[in-house]
Amino acid sequence: MTEWLERHIPKMVLAPSFIAILVFVYGFIAWTGWVSLTRSKLLPKYDIVGLIQYERLFDSPRWDTALTNLWIFGGLFITTAMVLGLMLAILLDQKIRVEGALRTIYLYPMALSMIVTGTAWKWIMNPGLGLQKMVQDWGFENFTFDWVINPDRAIYAVVIAGVWQSSGFVMALFLAGLRSVDGEIIKAAQVDGIPNWRIYTAIIIPSMAPVFLSAFIVLAHLAIKSFDLVIALTGGGPGYATDLPATYMYAMAFSRGDIGQAASSAMVMMAVVFAIIVPYLYSELRAKHD
Amino acid sequence: MTDTALHTNSRSPGVIVLRWGLFLILGLFALFYLMPLFVMLTTSLKSLEEIRTGSLVALPREVTFEAWRTAWSGACTGIQCEGLRPYFWNSVILAIPAVAISTILGAMNGYVIAQWKFKGANFVFSLLLFGCFIPFQVVLLPMARMLGLLGIAGTIPGLIFVHVIYGLGFTTLFFRNYYVTIPAELVKAAKVDGAGFFRIFWSIFLPLSLPIIVVTIIWQFTQIWNDFLFGVSFSQAGTQPVTVALNNIVNSTTGVKEYNVDMAAAIIAALPTLLVYVVAGKYFIRGLTAGSVKG
Numbered sequence: 001m002t003e004w005l006e007r008h009i010p011k012m013v014l015a016p017s018f019i020a021i022l023v024f025v026y027g028f029i030a031w032t033g034w035v036s037l038t039r040s041k042l043l044p045k046y047d048i049v050g051l052i053q054y055e056r057l058f059d060s061p062r063w064d065t066a067l068t069n070l071w072i073f074g075g076l077f078i079t080t081a082m083v084l085g086l087m088l089a090i091l092l093d094q095k096i097r098v099e100g101a102l103r104t105i106y107l108y109p110m111a112l113s114m115i116v117t118g119t120a121w122k123w124i125m126n127p128g129l130g131l132q133k134m135v136q137d138w139g140f141e142n143f144t145f146d147w148v149i150n151p152d153r154a155i156y157a158v159v160i161a162g163v164w165q166s167s168g169f170v171m172a173l174f175l176a177g178l179r180s181v182d183g184e185i186i187k188a189a190q191v192d193g194i195p196n197w198r199i200y201t202a203i204i205i206p207s208m209a210p211v212f213l214s215a216f217i218v219l220a221h222l223a224i225k226s227f228d229l230v231i232a233l234t235g236g237g238p239g240y241a242t243d244l245p246a247t248y249m250y251a252m253a254f255s256r257g258d259i260g261q262a263a264s265s266a267m268v269m270m271a272v273v274f275a276i277i278v279p280y281l282y283s284e285l286r287a288k289h290d
Numbered sequence: 291m292t293d294t295a296l297h298t299n300s301r302s303p304g305v306i307v308l309r310w311g312l313f314l315i316l317g318l319f320a321l322f323y324l325m326p327l328f329v330m331l332t333t334s335l336k337s338l339e340e341i342r343t344g345s346l347v348a349l350p351r352e353v354t355f356e357a358w359r360t361a362w363s364g365a366c367t368g369i370q371c372e373g374l375r376p377y378f379w380n381s382v383i384l385a386i387p388a389v390a391i392s393t394i395l396g397a398m399n400g401y402v403i404a405q406w407k408f409k410g411a412n413f414v415f416s417l418l419l420f421g422c423f424i425p426f427q428v429v430l431l432p433m434a435r436m437l438g439l440l441g442i443a444g445t446i447p448g449l450i451f452v453h454v455i456y457g458l459g460f461t462t463l464f465f466r467n468y469y470v471t472i473p474a475e476l477v478k479a480a481k482v483d484g485a486g487f488f489r490i491f492w493s494i495f496l497p498l499s500l501p502i503i504v505v506t507i508i509w510q511f512t513q514i515w516n517d518f519l520f521g522v523s524f525s526q527a528g529t530q531p532v533t534v535a536l537n538n539i540v541n542s543t544t545g546v547k548e549y550n551v552d553m554a555a556a557i558i559a560a561l562p563t564l565l566v567y568v569v570a571g572k573y574f575i576r577g578l579t580a581g582s583v584k585g
Contacts, residue, residue, distance in 0.1 A: 006486055006487065009486075009487045009488075010402045010406035010408055010411075010487065011402075011408060013398050013399070013401075013402050013487075014398075014399055014402045014403070014411070014414055016395075017395055017399050017414075017418070017458050017462070018414050018417070020455055020458065021417055021418055021421050021455075021458065021459070022417070024429065024433070024436075024455045024456075025417075025420075025421040025424060025429065025456075026417070027432075028428070028429040028432040028433065028436075029424065029428050029429070031431075031432040032428050032429070032431060032432060035431065044431075044435075088316075088319060091312060091315060091316055092316070094312060096312075096313075096316065102316055102320055104568075104571060105320045105323050105324060106319065106320070106323055107567075107571075107575065108323070108327075108564065108567055109323060109326075110578065111512060111560075111563045111564055111566065111567035111574065112516070112560050112563065112564070113515070113516035113517075113518065113533050113536075113559060113560065113563070114516070114518065115516075115518050115533045115536055115537050115556075115559070116533075116536070116556045116557075116559055116560040117326075119536065119537075119540050119552060119553075119555075119556040120326040120327075120329070120330050120553070120556060121326065122540070123329070123330075123333065123549055123552065123553065124325075124326060124329055124346065126549075129341060129342065129346065129549065130346050131346060133345075133346070134345050134346040134347060137345060164322070164323070164326065168323065169578060172575055172578065172579065173579060176579060221423065224425055225425055225426070227518070227519055228518035228519065228533070231518070231522075231537060232537055232540070235541065245427075246425070246427055246519075249427045249430075250427070250430075250519075250522075250523070253430055253431055253434075253523075254523065259431060262427075262430075262431060263431060265427070266425070266427040266428040266430070266431070267428065269425045269427055269428065270424065270425055270427075270428045273423060273424065273425050277420075277423045281419070281420070281423075
């Protein structure tokens with residue numbers, strides 16, 4: 001008996017988590033997928049009627065805005081954070097005496113809640129009392145910076161706050177990547193008299209491809225899940241000019257009482273994440289086995 | 291690359307100019323990252339009058355802690371005007387058990403997956419790992435119903451439950467990747483000596499685990515403290531965590547807009563995680579990179 005127990009303890013320890021994940025992740029995904037195929041409105045219904053929720057979704061101008069915003073926000077957020085992060089990492093890599101302090105400063109926003117970040121930037125970008133007024137008071141009367149209340153610009157305000165929050169983290173990833181490049185190769189290149197910028201563009205950066213991929217995955221993931229930042233900064237507005245799929249889903253689920261729409265939009269978000277994550281995980285796991 | 295940094299030792303004028311340019315750029319970026327914190331802090335110490343008449347980046351002419359007092363114990367989140375205090379404590383009593391439970395479970399899971407492999411253990415790990423990446427929107431609706439069925443909808447135990455479940459993937463990942471580096475011979479030798487599953491964990495693995503425990507606790511604490519989505523979806527008046535209360539204060543439409551109170555409240559909500567970052571930044575960064583670069 002004790003021997004049997006001893007042999008099966010590892011399984012029994014893992015079992016509760018396994019069951020929890022099975023139910024609360026995979027079971028719940030299945031539930032949401034099922035409900036997205038029904039006519040559920042205020043309450044969930046379970047008779048499958050096909051893809052009407054998805055048809056409604058893609059007919060909805062609000063969802064259209066949310067998806068367009070995701071591409072705009074995601075594209076700009078990922079590119080800017082990557083470029084900025086790589087640049088800062090390379091600059092910090094030049095034997096700077098105060099590197100530790102600068103790193104700490106660049107990275108601290110990552111410790112903040114997106115709600116705090118959104119609150120701070122909402123105040124800074126407040127047209128009446130924030131940056132716009134400050135620059136106007138300096139004598140530039142025509143200066144305007146009203147992005148948070150301008151429907152055509154508000155999504156770019158979200159990009160600014162998002163980049164502020166996450167670029168330091170990308171910097172840390174790249175810095176770790178830079179430091180793990182083989183020093184011997186670099187030394188050899190230096191001995192050969194190859195200029196530093198060539199060493200970066202021809203040797204170091206190409207060898208960091210995996211770091212680029214990781215940074216991209218993390219940022220893409222952050223962009224798709226971005227919810228708090230939009231809520232705190234613009235509340236999805238003006239109107240629904242800064243709606244993202246995440247805020248659309250939340251509005252349908254909890255304020256509009258449209259469970260079918262909430263479920264189908266959540267499934268689309270899931271599909272977008274899958275499209276990015278699955279090839280990545282697959283290649284990672286394969287690389288491990290080779 | 292520590293001993294082969296890319297700079298020459300020559301001190302020609304060109305190099306000196308380049309160095310100064312480098313410092314200038316790095317300094318400007320430091321200002322960019324610090325500016326919001328500076329603005330939050332100075333705004334929170336000003337009176338409303340001074341905010342209206344002065345400049346965004348000016349230091350307060352007259353420092354007042356009135357906004358801090360209001361933010362802590364008087365600001366309105368909708369109809370209630372008790373400040374951030376009750377919600378701050380909600381977050382504390384929510385985060386402590388949620389962090390503790392998910393860390394302990396993650397340690398046990400990681401220990402099994404890394405050192406007590408059985409058929410299917412890797413499959414379980416893949417399932418867990420994948421759970422880290424799902425957009426939580428996809429579980430919000432069924433979870434809301436499940437919490438209702440369990441009778442813990444809108445309660446703090448309900449939120450703890452949610453955070454433990456969806457934190458498991460990462461905590462298991464952290465411990466698994468750490469324990470996988472410990473040679474399997476250690477377990478074999480201990481088994482020969484008659485030690486069992488828990489004994490080996492307790493006297494061999496746990497003493498080695500301090501760094502990863504710190505990383506995991508910091509990661510989980512930051513995640514849970516800063517969470518908004520679960521907090522806003524699964525709480526009700528009175529059980530909201532601090533992030534939800536902060537958002538309610540900032541967006542409350544009653545009365546005069548008190549920007550200084552908003553800023554003080556934002557700093558209060560940010561203080562615990564900022565403190566953790568300042569005290570244990572090294573571990574914070576390790577968690578971040580471990581969470582993104584899978585080992």
